[in-house]
Amino acid sequence: MESQELDKDSVVRKLRSWDAQAVSEVIESRGETTVFIRREYIRRVAEFLATEPSLGFTFLSDITSVDRFPLEPRFEVIYHLLSLERRERLRLKVRLPGNEPVIASLTPVWPTANWHERESFDLMGIRFEGHPDLRRILMPDDWEGNPLRKDYPVEGFR
Amino acid sequence: MTTTVETTAGASKAMVLNMGPQHPSTHGVLRVILELDGEIVVKALPEIGYLHTGIEKSCESKTYSQAITLTDRIDYLAPLSNNLCYCLAAERLIGLEVPKRAQYIRVLLTELTRITSHLVWLGTHAIDLGAMSVFLYSFREREEIMKIFEYVSGQRMMTSYFRIGGLALEPPPGWLDRVRRVVESLPGHLDEYEDLLTENRIWIARTQGVGIISAADAIAMGASGPLLRGSGVAYDIRRVFPYSSYDEFDFNVQTQTAGDCYARYLVRLAEMRESIKIVRQAMEKIPPQGPFRAEAPGIIPPSREEMKTSIEGLIYHFKIFTEGFAPPPGEVYQAIESPRGELGVFMVSDGSAKPYRVKFRTPSFVNLQSLPRLCEGRLIADVVACIGTTDIVLGEVDR
Numbered sequence: 035m036e037s038q039e040l041d042k043d044s045v046v047r048k049l050r051s052w053d054a055q056a057v058s059e060v061i062e063s064r065g066e067t068t069v070f071i072r073r074e075y076i077r078r079v080a081e082f083l084a085t086e087p088s089l090g091f092t093f094l095s096d097i098t099s100v101d102r103f104p105l106e107p108r109f110e111v112i113y114h115l116l117s118l119e120r121r122e123r124l125r126l127k128v129r130l131p132g133n134e135p136v137i138a139s140l141t142p143v144w145p146t147a148n149w150h151e152r153e154s155f156d157l158m159g160i161r162f163e164g165h166p167d168l169r170r171i172l173m174p175d176d177w178e179g180n181p182l183r184k185d186y187p188v189e190g191f192r
Numbered sequence: 193m194t195t196t197v198e199t200t201a202g203a204s205k206a207m208v209l210n211m212g213p214q215h216p217s218t219h220g221v222l223r224v225i226l227e228l229d230g231e232i233v234v235k236a237l238p239e240i241g242y243l244h245t246g247i248e249k250s251c252e253s254k255t256y257s258q259a260i261t262l263t264d265r266i267d268y269l270a271p272l273s274n275n276l277c278y279c280l281a282a283e284r285l286i287g288l289e290v291p292k293r294a295q296y297i298r299v300l301l302t303e304l305t306r307i308t309s310h311l312v313w314l315g316t317h318a319i320d321l322g323a324m325s326v327f328l329y330s331f332r333e334r335e336e337i338m339k340i341f342e343y344v345s346g347q348r349m350m351t352s353y354f355r356i357g358g359l360a361l362e363p364p365p366g367w368l369d370r371v372r373r374v375v376e377s378l379p380g381h382l383d384e385y386e387d388l389l390t391e392n393r394i395w396i397a398r399t400q401g402v403g404i405i406s407a408a409d410a411i412a413m414g415a416s417g418p419l420l421r422g423s424g425v426a427y428d429i430r431r432v433f434p435y436s437s438y439d440e441f442d443f444n445v446q447t448q449t450a451g452d453c454y455a456r457y458l459v460r461l462a463e464m465r466e467s468i469k470i471v472r473q474a475m476e477k478i479p480p481q482g483p484f485r486a487e488a489p490g491i492i493p494p495s496r497e498e499m500k501t502s503i504e505g506l507i508y509h510f511k512i513f514t515e516g517f518a519p520p521p522g523e524v525y526q527a528i529e530s531p532r533g534e535l536g537v538f539m540v541s542d543g544s545a546k547p548y549r550v551k552f553r554t555p556s557f558v559n560l561q562s563l564p565r566l567c568e569g570r571l572i573a574d575v576v577a578c579i580g581t582t583d584i585v586l587g588e589v590d591r
Contacts, residue, residue: 064284064524092411093427095527096553098538112538114525114553118411118425121432125525146414149561157248172241172590181249182549188253 358485417533
């Protein structure tokens with residue numbers, strides 16, 4: 035158990051020693067590590083985590099987003115990474131302002147990000163810059179609004 | 193839905209064909225836009241969303257317990273796996289310890305779920321490729337397991353049997369005898385399927401060397417479950433991140449290296465045999481007596497007896513079913529090995545009685561992304577084999 039704790043620290047330590055500016059905050063809770071990344075660094079951080087041999091976060095489990103409306107910064111984009119060799123999970127989080135929910139696409143780093151990012155674009159209205167095919171995936175193409183936003187009603191008229 | 197396909201082949205040769213959403217071998221309402229050069233697939237573009245029901249949004253307006261019924265409907269071929277993943281996430285959020293007896297019963301039932309799910313996959317995959325009789329046999333065996341689910345939970349498909357903190361009910365008397373009867377007959381039936389398929393020349397011709405994906409590609413595409421293990425990556429969450437006491441069970445993670453449809457067929461068949469092994473061990477481990485859910489007043493409903501005779505019981509009962517309960521603020525990501533791969537639930541609590549955000553990371557959604565890689569450059573008839581081998585459930589793809 036203790037060695038695992040040290041391992042977890044070492045991801046954060048490596049990330050910090052690689053670029054201290056990229057990480058804004060680290061939270062350890064319920065046995066999970068969440069690293070907050072500044073928006074403009076996410077693409078470089080992703081490349082570092084995926085390609086650094088001693089980390090090996092080659093598997094992207096999931097990308098999702100949370101709407102904190104009416105708080106600001108309103109959106110959180112959440113990445114769940116997995117290192118198959120280290121048997122370790124890592125959560126990255128990026129906060130985005132409500133008036134400009136734009137973030138760099140990670141599809142060039144992990145091809146699986148393609149549909150995850152399209153889903154967040156479709157349901158939460160987050161734009162991923164540099165995405166090869168950013169269009170709605172679950173809702174019809176002519177749909178208006180983003181259903182998972184908190185100001186979008188569960189039933190009735192929009 | 194309007195979709196334009198940019199053609200890459202010469203305009204005179206290319207033909208665009210819509211496969212689905214009403215096509216029997218797309219296993220639901222999947223639509224694949226195929227760009228064909230003669231019989232060769234140049235480009236495949238899966239279009240999804242025809243079964244989107246907004247389950248994640250609906251969860252936000254239900255209490256934590258109410259949302260369990262929605263999870264049944266995500267992957268309707270493996271409802272107990274969904275129940276388990278959701279409940280584990282909620283339990284970690286609250287910090288509940290589930291009694292061992294309930295954990296073992298959960299393991300037993302989810303392994304039976306894996307077998308039923310693989311049986312449906314085997315039957316439909318075989319009928320897609322022209323082997324009719326396997327379909328009839330596998331559904332016969334599946335029915336026997338569905339009867340166990342009905343006996344235990346009262347429902348064949350939408351079980352909702354796992355609840356936060358344990359199980360919904362004490363399993364009925366004699367249920368393990370029924371499980372034993374089924375489990376004893378299953379290995380013989382699996383041999384029957386293998387007799388029909390494993391060395392069948394037509395089956396081999398339709399699956400071997402078809403839909404190949406390399407280990408590196410599978411990882412890059414986020415593939416999990418048999419799709420990843422068929423390419424030689426031994427990633428099984430039951431082993432790597434054990435949950436619900438899986439670390440106490442003895443089983444092998446099945447892998448093949450070829451990465452084609454035939455390899456994935458072998459992986460799934462072997463997995464069914466491993467599941468039988470786990471079910472047998474669970475039958476030994478489950479104590480005949482003991483609690484089937486945790487003790488947590490205010491979160492777990494009191495027993496009928498308590499509710500009728502004590503004032504606290506009545507109050508808790510009333511509060512749980514009218515207001516629900518509020519886990520502390522925070523978030524968890526819980527993943528389990530569903531029959532199709534990594535099923536994850538990301539749950540965010542804001543300290544109220546309803547989940548602030550629930551995200552289902554469903555294996556079908558992610559695995560389907562690999563479909564173009566599997567079938568591009570191959571014959572159109574192989575598309576059917578490739579869809580079958582990814583083992584998608586459209587309810588899970590679209591949620």
